[in-house]
Amino acid sequence: MEYNYLGRTGLRVSTICLGAMTFGHPEIGKLDKDASHKVLDRFAALGGNFIDTANMYTRGVSESILGEWLVRQEREKFVIATKVRSPMGDDVNNVGLGRKHIMQSCEASLKRLQTDFIDLYQVHGWDNAVPPEEWLDALGDLVKAGKVRYVGVSNLCGWQMQKVVDLCKSGRYPAVVSLQQQYNLLCRHPEFEELQVCKYEGLGVLPWSPLKGGMLTGKYNRGVRPDKLAGRIGLVAQDESKAMEIAPAWSQYENNEDFWKLLEAMAKIAKDCAKSIPQVAIRWLLQKDVVASVIIGANSIEQLEDNIGSATNWRLSKEQMDELDALSRPETPYPYEMSWSFNSGRVNPYHLFPFVQNTF
Secondary structure: OOOOOOOOOHHEEEEEEOOOOOEEEOOOEEHHHHHHHHHHHHHHHHOEEEEEEEOOHHHHHHHHHHHHOOOOOOOHEEEEEEOOOOOOOOOOOOOOHHHHHHHHHHHHHHHHOOOOEEEEEOOOOOOOOOHHHHHHHHHHHHHOOEEEEEEEEEEOOHHHHHHHHHHHHHOOOOOEEEEEOOOOEEHHHHOOOHHHHHHOOOOOOEEOOHHHHOOOOOOOOOOOOOOOOOHHHHHHOOOOHHOOOOOOOOHHHHOHHHHHHHHHHHHHHHHHHHOOHHHHHHHHOOOOEEEEEEEEEEOOOOHHHHHHOOOOOOOOOOHHHHEEEEOOOOOOOHHHHHHHOOOOOOOOOOOHHHHHHHOO
């Protein structure tokens, strides 16, 4: 396993982070407690030290499964990340980023995880009802109390990211060190804003859904609607009312010529490199300099080992990266296209500001 610093911090995390969303989930995963613990054991044996969950995953079951495993480990060897924001009960205050909910949720997560501290505590999304000063202040108190070591955010848009970063510069609040965001070859729009903020401000990016719910695995074929047993995509293909970011609608891609051209290129690159298509998708992310660690899910030891195989002892060539970039690049909307065009020749080595062009 290889390791990166998490943004500007001194914390080193494995470049593959094990996501625990499927632990105990009957629909989007196949892992009960025993199977989850076997995956965790193998991840640790391969050198993985970074594990991500959230209080909302199966209403606390994921955290509990992780906690029952963690209590048997040498705690300081692992970086445990969890999240807060989603509803965790019927009480009117048991949702959002208000101080009451954050404090209550942190205590509940610590209990389920069977630990005295959370390494990375992340807000799971913006809350329109609560000013960021309130939740940053609450998180600051948790850091001062030793219950949280680092603070991160997830699923924010560009202006929200910059707002939070600027507030933290006042010195009143703990620095936000990371952004967990959907980012993959089929979801590159975070490059326009959020990832630019992270690059300029020194935050580590933690991509989730690197395989777009399975669409980038290469196991689905053009013109063949997936069977309901064929993972998340198969379930959604039979009932597209269940479509979501972690399991997109099959109709979104079945007749998308650009998508199939991308998959064909990925298959060729995988063959040339003697790797799998999922490994190519994850490796592409790992070679983006703003990415600290890629969050993967695993329903089996074999899947875990294949995904981890993307991270060590090989690289995509510049030509391969350029090809994948070109085939997956989204249309550049206004004002980005105009801004990058205006600034294409404006390079000042004493003022390195990445917003002037698409640096990804």
